[in-house]
Amino acid sequence: xxxxxxxxxxxxxxxxxxxxxxxxxxxxxxxxxxxxxxxxxxxxxxxxxxxxxxxxxxxxxxxxxxxxxxxxxxxxxxxxxxxxxxxxxxxxxxxxxxxxxxxxxxxxxxxxxxxxxxxxxxxxxxxxxxxxxxxxxxxxxxxxxxxxxxxxxxxxxxxxxxxxxxxxxxxxxxxxxxxxxxxxxxxxxxxxxxxxxxxxxxxxxxxxxxxxxxxxxxxxxxxxxxxxxxxxxxxxxxxxxxxxxxxxxxxxxxxxxxxxxxxxxxxxxxxxxxxxxxxxxxxxxxxxxxxxxxxxxxxxxxxxxxxxxxxxxxxxxxxxxxxxxxxxxxxxxxxxxxxxxxxxxxxxxxxxxxxxxxxxxxxxxxxxxxxxxxxxxxxxxxxxxxxxxxxxxxxxxxxxxxxxxxxxxxxxxxxxxxxxxxxxxxxxxxxxxxxxxxxxxxxxxxxxxxxxxxxxxxxxxxxxxxxxxxxxxxxxxxxxxxxx
Amino acid sequence: xxxxxxxxxxxxxxxxxxxxxxxxxxxxxxxxxxxxxxxxxxxxxxxxxxxxxxxxxxxxxxxxxxxxxxxxxxxxxxxxxxxxxxxxxxxxxxxxxxxxxxxxxxxxxxxxxxxxxxxxxxxxxxxxxxxxxxxxxxxxxxxxxxxxxxxxxxxxxxxxxxxxxxxxxxxxxxxxxxxxxxxxxxxxxxxxxxxxxxxxxxxxxxxxxxxxxxxxxxxxxxxxxxxxxxxxxxxxxxxxxxxxxxxxxxxxxxxxxxxxxxxxxxxxxxxxxxxxxxxxxxxxxxxxxxxxxxxxxxxxxxxxxxxxxxxxxxxxxxxxxxxxxxxxxxxxxxxxxxxxxxxxxxxxxxxxxxxxxxxxxxxxxxxxxxxxxxxxxxxxxxxxxxxxxxxxxxxxxxxxxxxxxxxxxxxxxxxxxxxxxxxxxxxxxxxxxxxxxxxxxxxxxxxxxxxxxxxxxxxxxxxx
Numbered sequence: 001x002x003x004x005x006x007x008x009x010x011x012x013x014x015x016x017x018x019x020x021x022x023x024x025x026x027x028x029x030x031x032x033x034x035x036x037x038x039x040x041x042x043x044x045x046x047x048x049x050x051x052x053x054x055x056x057x058x059x060x061x062x063x064x065x066x067x068x069x070x071x072x073x074x075x076x077x078x079x080x081x082x083x084x085x086x087x088x089x090x091x092x093x094x095x096x097x098x099x100x101x102x103x104x105x106x107x108x109x110x111x112x113x114x115x116x117x118x119x120x121x122x123x124x125x126x127x128x129x130x131x132x133x134x135x136x137x138x139x140x141x142x143x144x145x146x147x148x149x150x151x152x153x154x155x156x157x158x159x160x161x162x163x164x165x166x167x168x169x170x171x172x173x174x175x176x177x178x179x180x181x182x183x184x185x186x187x188x189x190x191x192x193x194x195x196x197x198x199x200x201x202x203x204x205x206x207x208x209x210x211x212x213x214x215x216x217x218x219x220x221x222x223x224x225x226x227x228x229x230x231x232x233x234x235x236x237x238x239x240x241x242x243x244x245x246x247x248x249x250x251x252x253x254x255x256x257x258x259x260x261x262x263x264x265x266x267x268x269x270x271x272x273x274x275x276x277x278x279x280x281x282x283x284x285x286x287x288x289x290x291x292x293x294x295x296x297x298x299x300x301x302x303x304x305x306x307x308x309x310x311x312x313x314x315x316x317x318x319x320x321x322x323x324x325x326x327x328x329x330x331x332x333x334x335x336x337x338x339x340x341x342x343x344x345x346x347x348x349x350x351x352x353x354x355x356x357x358x359x360x361x362x363x364x365x366x367x368x369x370x371x372x373x374x375x376x377x378x379x380x381x382x383x384x385x386x387x388x389x390x391x392x393x394x395x396x397x398x399x400x401x402x403x404x405x406x407x408x409x410x411x412x413x414x415x416x417x418x419x420x421x422x423x424x425x426x427x428x429x430x431x432x433x434x435x436x437x438x439x440x441x442x443x444x445x446x447x448x449x450x451x452x453x454x455x456x457x458x459x460x461x462x463x464x465x466x467x468x469x470x471x472x473x474x475x476x477x478x479x480x481x482x483x484x
Numbered sequence: 485x486x487x488x489x490x491x492x493x494x495x496x497x498x499x500x501x502x503x504x505x506x507x508x509x510x511x512x513x514x515x516x517x518x519x520x521x522x523x524x525x526x527x528x529x530x531x532x533x534x535x536x537x538x539x540x541x542x543x544x545x546x547x548x549x550x551x552x553x554x555x556x557x558x559x560x561x562x563x564x565x566x567x568x569x570x571x572x573x574x575x576x577x578x579x580x581x582x583x584x585x586x587x588x589x590x591x592x593x594x595x596x597x598x599x600x601x602x603x604x605x606x607x608x609x610x611x612x613x614x615x616x617x618x619x620x621x622x623x624x625x626x627x628x629x630x631x632x633x634x635x636x637x638x639x640x641x642x643x644x645x646x647x648x649x650x651x652x653x654x655x656x657x658x659x660x661x662x663x664x665x666x667x668x669x670x671x672x673x674x675x676x677x678x679x680x681x682x683x684x685x686x687x688x689x690x691x692x693x694x695x696x697x698x699x700x701x702x703x704x705x706x707x708x709x710x711x712x713x714x715x716x717x718x719x720x721x722x723x724x725x726x727x728x729x730x731x732x733x734x735x736x737x738x739x740x741x742x743x744x745x746x747x748x749x750x751x752x753x754x755x756x757x758x759x760x761x762x763x764x765x766x767x768x769x770x771x772x773x774x775x776x777x778x779x780x781x782x783x784x785x786x787x788x789x790x791x792x793x794x795x796x797x798x799x800x801x802x803x804x805x806x807x808x809x810x811x812x813x814x815x816x817x818x819x820x821x822x823x824x825x826x827x828x829x830x831x832x833x834x835x836x837x838x839x840x841x842x843x844x845x846x847x848x849x850x851x852x853x854x855x856x857x858x859x860x861x862x863x864x865x866x867x868x869x870x871x872x873x874x875x876x877x878x879x880x881x882x883x884x885x886x887x888x889x890x891x892x893x894x895x896x897x898x899x900x901x902x903x904x905x906x907x908x909x910x911x912x913x914x915x916x917x918x919x920x921x922x923x924x925x926x927x928x929x930x931x932x933x934x935x936x937x938x939x940x941x942x943x944x945x946x947x948x
Contacts, residue, residue, distance in 0.1 A: 062942040064796070065875075134862040145909055153909050157901060164861070165894045171871075172886060175878045 002043055002055045003071045006081060006118045009036045010088075014111030020104055026096065029107035033089040033114065040085030047078055049470050051477035053124065061128070066188045071122035075474030079326050079467065080121040080253055083333045084246050088114045090452060091241045094341050096445040098348065100147060100236070109139040113242055120250050126174045126189045129257075133250060134167055140242060144235035155234045159227040163217050166224070170214035170254075173207045177262065194262050195481055201265040208266030211259050212274060218251030219307045221274075222281035232300035237344040240296070244303045245337040249329045252307070255314045256322060256478070264482040267317065272405075274315045275398065279409050281308030286415035290422070295343045295353045298423055299336065302379065302416065306332050309412055312405070313394035317482060321397020322475045327467055328390025331378065331460055335387060338375040338453040342368065345446060346427065350435040355423060360432035364439035369428050371450040376424050378457040380416045386460035389468075485536040485543060486524040487551055487591050494520070495584035502577020511567040514580040518559040521587075525551050535597060539659065542597040542730075549799050550594045550726040557718045557806045558587055563926045564814050565711055573621060583715065586612035590723035594730070599648045599658040599684075602727060606644070606691060609723065610637050613716055617708040629707025636690070636700040644687020650680030660734045667738040681736060681743065685728070692724035694780045695753040702761075705773035710820065710832075713769065714813040717776040718806040725783050729798055733790060740790065747788045752888055755781035759892040762899045768816060769832040771899055772809070775858060778896060779805050785889055786873040789880035797872035800944055804857060804865035804937060811854035811930040812903075814923070815847050822917050834902050839912025847917065848907040850927045857934045859900040860893050865937035872941075 013032025017025040047054060056072030073081060092110060100106045116139070119132030137160065145156040174189070181193045199207070217224045232240050259267060267274075285305030292298035310328050313321035345368065346361070347353050362369045374385070381387035391413065399406030442450070460467065494517040501513055525548055533544035562583060568574035589608030596602040614637065618630025652658055654677035655666040667673060690697040705713045736743060758778030765771040779801075786797045819840065820831035841848035857866030870893065877886050906912075919927075937944060 061940075064942060131862045131867075134867075138856070138861065138863075142908070145905070153905055157905065160901070161894060161897055164897055168890045168894065171874070172878070172883075172890060175871075175875045178875075179879060 001057060002039065003073055003122050004057045005039060006036065006043075006085075006122065007071070007115050009039065010111040010115040010118070014108040014115065017111065018104055018108035023103070025104035025107045026092070029111055030089060030092045032111060033085075033092055036114070037085045037089055040082055043073065044078065044082060047073070047075075047470065049075065049473060051075070051473040053077075056124065058124075061125075066186055067127050068125045068188075068190065069128060070125045070190070071119070071128070072124050073122055075471040076253070076256060076326060076478070077121050079330055079471055080249055081118060083249065083330050084114060084117045084121065086452075086456070087241070087245050087333055087337055090337065090449045091238050091245070093445055094241070094344065094449045095238050097443060098344075102146075106143070106147060109143050110238065110242065113139040113143070113247075117246055117250070121253060124191055126178070126191050126194060129191070130167070130171055130174055133170075133254070134164070136247065136250065137163055140239060140247060143239040143242070144231060147236040147239070149234040149236075151230070152234045155227075155230040159231040162224075162227045166214040166217035169210040173210035176207065191257065194258075197262070199263075199265075201269065204263040204266035205269055206266075208259060208263045208270050211254070211263070212270070215251040215254040215259070216274075216277070216311075218254070219248050219311055220251070220281075220304065221308060221311050222277050222284055225281065225285075225304050228304055229297055229300045232303070233294065233296050237296075237340055237347075240300075241337045241340050244300070244340065245333040248303070248307055249333065252310050252314060252325055252329055255311065256325070260314070260317060260322075261478055261481045267315070267482075271315050271317065272402065275312045275402065275405055278308045278312035278315065279398075279405050281305065282312070282409055282412045283415070286412060286419065289419040290415065292419075293354050293356055295346070295355055295423065295427070296340070297353075298355075298419060299339050299343065302419060303332070303336050305412060305416070306336075306379075309391065309394050309398075309409060312409055313397045316397040316401035317479065318397040318400045319472075319476060319479060320393045320400070322479065323468060323471060324390050324393025324395075324397055326471050326475070327460070327464060328387075328394055330467060331386035331390045331457075334453050334456045334460075335375050335379040338371070338450065338457075339379065341446075341449055341453075342372050342375065345442070349439055352435050355426040357433055357435050358427040359430035359436060360428075361436050361439055362428045363432060364436065365441045367442050367447075371454055372424065372428065374454050374457055376420050378461070380420045381413055384458070384461045386457045386464075388461060389464040485541055485595070486527065487521050487555065488541075488588050490521050490524055491517075491584050491588045491591070495581050495588070498584060499577055499581040502575075502581075507576055508567065510576045510580055511562070511565065514562050514584065515559060517584060518555060518562060522552065522555045522559065525555060540598045540601050541592065541595045542660075543595055546795055546799070547595040547726070547730075550722065550802070551591045553799070553803050553806060554587060554590045554594070554719045554722050557722070557810060558583060558715070560807075560810050560926055560930060561711065561714050561718070564714070564810070564817065564923065566920065566923065574619075579616065579619065582612045582616055586616075586715075587719070590719055593723040594726040596727065596730065597660050599651065599660075602731075603645065603648065605723075605727075606688075607641065609720060610641070610691070613712070613720060616712040616715070617704060619712065620709045623707075625707040626709065627707075629704045632700055632707075633704045640687045640690035640697070643683050643690075647680045647683030647685070647687060650676050651684065652680075654680055660730070663735040664738065667736060673739065678742060681739075682746065684731070685743070685746075688724060688728050688731070689750060692721050692728070692780050692783075693777050694750055694784060695757040695777065696750075698754070698757060698777050698780075701777055702770050702773040705776065706767065706770050706832075710769065710813055710817050713772075714810055717772065717813075718809050721776065721780065722802045722806060725780075725787070725798055725802060729787060729795065732787060733795070737790065744788055744790075747784065748882070748885060751781055751784040751788050752885060754778070754784060755889060755892045759895040759899075763895060765899070766834065767832050768834050768836065768903060771834075771902075772812065772816075775896070775899070776809070778892065779858075781892070782870060782873050782889065785882075785885060786876050788885070789876045789882055791876045791879045793872065793876045793879065797869075797876050800865075800872055800937075800941065801869035803944065804869040804934070807930050807933050808854040808857040808864075808866055811850050811927060811934065812858070814927050814930070815851045815854075818847065818917050818919060818923075819914070822914065834906050835910075835912070837903055837906040837912070837914075838910040839914045840907040842912075843914055843916045846924070847919070847927070850931050851907055852904050853931045853934050855900040855903050857938070859897045861897075863935065863938045865934045865941070867938060868941035 053072035058070035061069035116136035289301035592605030620626035762774035857864035
């Protein structure tokens with residue numbers, strides 16, 4: 001019941017705020033997301049750190065086909081549920097100074113998105129997972145396409161078609177797997193039933209690709225990333241935060257949940273290819289990020305590079321690789337949302353995102369500089385910040401699987417430092433420019449967004465065990481299931 | 485077989501109502517008739533399947549479900565006519581009667597047990613459609629469309645009749661069950677049977693606008709008054725598919741290996757022709773015509789697979805498709821009227837929807853849901869329609885066709901989203917459109933049905 005409430009609360013809050021007048025929608029959405037956060041924290045405290053799925057619910061949904069409306073939370077789900085519940089109120093809060101036209105629809109869509117994401121991370125029925133996976137796309141499409149920048153129509157449409165195209169392949173794989181299962185009353189679509197299937201290597205090969213394309217587009221992994229930088233740049237910042245902070249994690253989560261346990265033989269054949277593609281993404285994304293002038297675009301490419309490392313870690317099929325990916329999903333979500341928010345703060349005051357035109361902001365607002373610096377250092381994986389733990393584990397995992405690839409993936413730390421420090425230096429230090437001359441200090445609501453993020457950066461950096469121990473049993477259980 | 489009797493008698497009543505001075509009575513009367521027929525249709529729901537009229541017609545849950553879909557669709561479409569009050573040259577009594585009579589044909593096509601009944605049913609439906617297509621007498625486009633439809637339809641009828649004759653020659657009967665018996669007993673049926681089946685199929689595939697027999701569709705759909713286009717693209721198609729399904733599963737499942745490849749090629753051609761050509765359309769109405777061809781392709785996919793699930797898949801798909809199409813055309817009619825009755829060309833382009841979301845949020849939402857459903861996006865009925873169709877194809881192992889169908893549904897998203905993009909993301913001069921309460925109610929109803937079946941597909945799937 002608790003799990004179901006996670007899906008329902010934002011849905012109901014969204015419907016209610018849709019029917020309110022513009023001004024109250026904002027407060028209502030915030031209230032709804034805070035209630036949701038409270039529930040998530042309650043689940044967090046009640047959660048037993050073992051491999052079993054907890055707080056499960058299950059209702060027959062399409063009886064004739066044996067499809068269930070079922071969900072549960074295990075360690076892996078919990079982390080992502082917490083991430084979603086934590087970031088959404090901050091994303092809503094980050095919009096408080098920004099007037100959005102037709103606000104009630106705007107906030108309702110954010111909440112619908114949250115509801116769908118919760119569904120994705122908790123579904124235990126494959127078709128329900130698929131449904132939420134797709135449903136998450138509709139609110140974000142409208143958020144990006146209605147409230148976005150100049151090229152939004154073309155860019156977001158490419159994004160929409162691209163991701164739907166990928167997911168349809170996953171649908172074929174799911175339908176195929178569904179027909180391979182045998183339950184007491186015909187076929188079943190429970191994910192755990194898929195784990196028990198032992199398909200031959202050739203079949204696993206094509207199922208691997210069907211899943212891989214779907215998740216690789218979502219994450220995105222090279223060469224499926226072409227939709228990403230444009231979409232991130234053209235979307236309104238709250239939508240970008242949702243995309244980068246939470247939505248791309250659906251891809252990584254899908255790999256952990258579906259590819260690892262269901263097609264181990266496919267993974268054996270194609271896993272290295274997947275890691276190579278991910279590693280190419282890391283280096284390629286970082287190099288492009290170094291050359292960007294637009295702050296938003298720079299962070300978009302950095303996000304592409306970071307997710308490449310997560311994907312490489314998961315495909316390494318090692319405990320530290322998967323654990324690292326999970327912790328990095330959390331860390332990256334926090335950092336990237338913070339960074340995009342800082343870009344938005346700078347943009348809203350200076351009307352430019354070009355780092356060549358910025359400079360000297362430190363002199364105006366030392367506060368912002370400190371927050372920015374902490375988030376930036378988290379992003380470049382300085383020890384004692386959240387980014388370090390994940391990146392260390394990920395690199396260890398990739399290294400265990402292939403030394404050379406591990407070494408190349410390791411360049412992410414150097415390249416990351418290059419583009420992030422350059423961004424920080426050019427925008428914060430140096431002389432004031434005509435754009436930054438009258439840079440106002442942070443407002444209360446802006447601080448309210450940044451402080452929790454910074455607290456999390458340190459909590460995860462100093463005491464990562466509080467998160468690692470939650471996921472460990474579930475991850476090792478999952479890895480044990482990978483039998484060739 | 486109550487619907488056939490009731491529709492024939494009450495259709496005449498409506499025709500005679502036309503002699504009254506007050507034309508306002510016609511719309512409620514027709515709706516009442518359809519409501520009665522809809523209820524009557526389901527009266528025998530739990531009875532055992534039975535034959536009527538000296539084994540000429542058959543009735544079971546499948547035929548009742550299908551009759552239900554066409555009657556319900558007709559109800560919704562008639563409700564959207566607004567009594568033809570805007571059009572001075574209209575003759576509402578005749579239109580309504582023709583619609584009711586054509587339903588008799590549709591119900592016959594769905595429940596035929598004898599090929600003669602199939603023929604009669606198709607002709608009743610088609611002749612009504614020929615007339616209704618040309619009902620906008622002063623419009624050249626409408627006239628041309630009617631003539632085209634009539635000539636092509638006549639050819640198709642000829643081919644189909646020839647096919648039936650050959651089947652009779654081969655099997656000695658027009659009866660579905662008798663033909664099935666013949667097919668089962670004879671291991672090597674005569675060539676006459678094969679040729680007969682193919683010709684019969686060609687005639688019927690023409691009616692549901694499957695490629696390569698689809699060339700009439702865009703012109704006719706485009707030329708006919710929108711309300712009758714809606715009627716054609718939902719009711720004719722639904723009845724046609726029910727008939728093809730009954731024919732193939734009822735008589736020819738024994739020689740699946742003979743016809744499946746033919747049907748597979750036609751399916752793929754239909755999917756390609758419908759979807760790819762739809763991309764290039766600038767007129768929303770023409771796009772919907774090609775979209776209707778593409779949906780014929782998905783339905784054919786399930787027919788080609790012909791598994792145990794095909795039956796419920798076709799029922800579900802037909803309903804989802806019909807409801808979404810009615811929604812879409814319902815919005816188009818309002819918008820086209822607003823942007824200019826006199827210049828059809830501009831009124832029915834995608835640009836007509838520009839700025840719809842701002843001033844008419846309800847209409848924009850109805851349009852969006854219908855487009856999402858036609859594109860097969862989750863949480864709408866259309867998604868489950870596609871899902872069931874795809875899964876029957878997967879069950880039969882038609883993977884290569886499935887891949888083509890999936891690629892084509894991605895293409896589909898492209899043209900359906902043109903309407904959504906126009907409604908929400910482009911600026912337009914469209915003012916607030918006045919929608920009568922009843923019209924609004926119908927549009928809300930179709931939208932709710934689409935969403936409810938999107939969330940709880942089992943509601944319908946479990947029935948048939």
